[in-house]
Amino acid sequence: MQVILIKDVDNLGQAHELATVKSGYARNFLIPQKFAIEANPTNLKVLNEKLKVKAKKEAALLAQINEVVEVLKGSPVKIGAKTGTTDKIFGRVTSLQIARAIKEQKGYELDRKRIAIPEEVKEIGLHKATIDFGNGNITEIEFDVVAE
Structure with missing residues (x-):
């Protein structure tokens, strides 16, 4: 059956x-x-009919994700951090700081749980993070840590 x-x-x-x-x-x-x-x-x-509607929604969502990815890859996000005299920052950069910087500078609100930083960021400079949008859509972005 x-x-x-x-x-x-x-x-x-x-x-x-x-x-x-x-x-x-x-x-x-x-x-x-x-x-x-x-x-x-x-x-x-x-x-x-449900499958057709679902396919249309997924196509629209994928178009939005691609738009966000293009904006994020355009230029690195700048994150301010307090530093000592040797360009080492106090503490470390977290996914919450990256999410806030993306919201302020690019205008997109992302869940901080979707942002992964491969290594601890404790120095000023250019670093990379990955964002998982779901359904296998993972992108790598750059962020620049600058002294405040």
């Missing part, structure tokens, strides 16, 4: 996928628990 999954089911599939299962498993577990619905022609049409 073919069913359309409404929710993710372990060892079976993801939501909005077509799955072939034994009829007893579908009638006694998947359908009553609201994990799936029967794959009749009406439900298949609804599924196709």
Whole structure:
């Protein structure tokens, strides 16, 4: 029996996928628990429409991500830090500081949890960080630490 999954089911599939299962498993577990619905022609049409809408949303989101990436790669973000006499900064640069600098200088608000700094930044100069936008969209940006 073919069913359309409404929710993710372990060892079976993801939501909005077509799955072939034994009829007893579908009638006694998947359908009553609201994990799936029967794959009749009406439900298949609804599924196709949902997939089309989802594809359009993903395309629009990808276009926005590409726009943000181009702006971020245009010029490095400047981050001010208090320094000693040897160009070493007090403390270190964090993802929160990078997120705030991107919001102030570029106008885009990013979640600080999506920003990863590969090594500790404790000196003035040009450094790199990576931003994970989700769905495998990862980009590397540069930021410049300057003395305040």
